[in-house]
Amino acid sequence: MTDAPILEAHGVNKSFGPVHVLHDVDFRVYPGTVTALIGDNGAGKTTLIKCITGIYPVDSGEFRFEGKPVHVSGPKDVAELGIEVVYQDLALCENLDIVQNLFLGRERLKYGLLDEPSMEQAARDTLASLSVRTVKSVRQKVSSLSGGQRQTVAIAKAVLWNSKVVLLDEPTAALGVAQTKQVLDLVRRLADAGLGVVLISHNMNDVLQVSDRVCAMYLGRVAADVPITSDTRREFLVELITAGRSGDVGLLNAAEGV
Numbered sequence: 001m002t003d004a005p006i007l008e009a010h011g012v013n014k015s016f017g018p019v020h021v022l023h024d025v026d027f028r029v030y031p032g033t034v035t036a037l038i039g040d041n042g043a044g045k046t047t048l049i050k051c052i053t054g055i056y057p058v059d060s061g062e063f064r065f066e067g068k069p070v071h072v073s074g075p076k077d078v079a080e081l082g083i084e085v086v087y088q089d090l091a092l093c094e095n096l097d098i099v100q101n102l103f104l105g106r107e108r109l110k111y112g113l114l115d116e117p118s119m120e121q122a123a124r125d126t127l128a129s130l131s132v133r134t135v136k137s138v139r140q141k142v143s144s145l146s147g148g149q150r151q152t153v154a155i156a157k158a159v160l161w162n163s164k165v166v167l168l169d170e171p172t173a174a175l176g177v178a179q180t181k182q183v184l185d186l187v188r189r190l191a192d193a194g195l196g197v198v199l200i201s202h203n204m205n206d207v208l209q210v211s212d213r214v215c216a217m218y219l220g221r222v223a224a225d226v227p228i229t230s231d232t233r234r235e236f237l238v239e240l241i242t243a244g245r246s247g248d249v250g251l252l253n254a255a256e257g258v
């Protein structure tokens with residue numbers, strides 16, 4: 001882990017109408033590091049990701065990428081920076097095959113036609129680089145894939161574009177034990193390859209297994225942003241999520257969300 005964050009959010013506030021969802025949120029992503037973003041349902045995790053990626057405009061706050069201030073105003077801007085997101089609701093097209101999904105909206109052309117061989121090869125190479133072995137053909141429709149395989153394709157889509165930061169919103173939520181392991185292995189490999197990875201998860205065992213740091217949100221605030229060590233206990237994380245505080249760590253007056 002290097003000391004400098006690749007992506008930083010400072011003092012982010014976001015309201016939906018009268019509902020103040022994010023309060024002065026600071027969040028950092030480091031290269032080569034898995035940062036877990038945890039919090040109860042409705043804590044604001046997905047909203048924070050959507051603010052970072054320019055899907056929601058923020059009321060106030062600043063963002064830095066590789067140390068420089070950035071203003072993103074949509075998914076295209078963040079993709080250009082090298083930030084890719086895999087949303088909770090995957091956003092793959094079921095009726096398209098793996099290659100078509102990977103290149104959707106960014107198809108490779110040759111002489112004005114789709115360059116299928118090149119896209120197929122890139123799809124195979126990307127899956128192979130991620131050590132994905134369970135997908136039989138890159139021409140399989142997504143509708144014929146298992147949940148874990150779909151998640152893998154969504155992650156492959158995110159890393160195909162030489163990304164530097166990958167944000168994963170609950171990639172293992174719907175997966176069985178074996179598939180969860182595959183996706184977590186993939187998450188680790190991305191970080192080991194130098195990417196800054198954010199893992200949103202409700203599964204504290206997954207978080208402890210694969211993450212280097214954890215940012216815990218409670219009622220739209222950051223309750224703690226700490227490294228995970230061999231001493232980090234599951235109960236500590238659960239207390240941060242459910243009470244905003246554990247021992248000396250966390251928000252004062254957490255019960256009021258202050």
Ligand SMILES: Nc1ncnc2c1ncn2[C@@H]1O[C@H](COP(=O)(O)OP(=O)(O)OP(=O)(O)O)[C@@H](O)[C@H]1O
Nearest residue numbers: 016019021039040041042043044045046047048088
């Ligand atoms: N588009 C929206 N309009 C109005 N309120 C919203 C919108 N999106 C989110 N919220 C509210 O913001 C709060 C945070 O939601 P968010 O989806 O960020 O939570 P989360 O931490 O991702 O939860 P989960 O673990 O269930 O995915 C919730 O109270 C939610 O109702």
Ligand SMILES: [Mg+2]
Nearest residue numbers: 045046047088
């Ligand atoms: Mg969410």
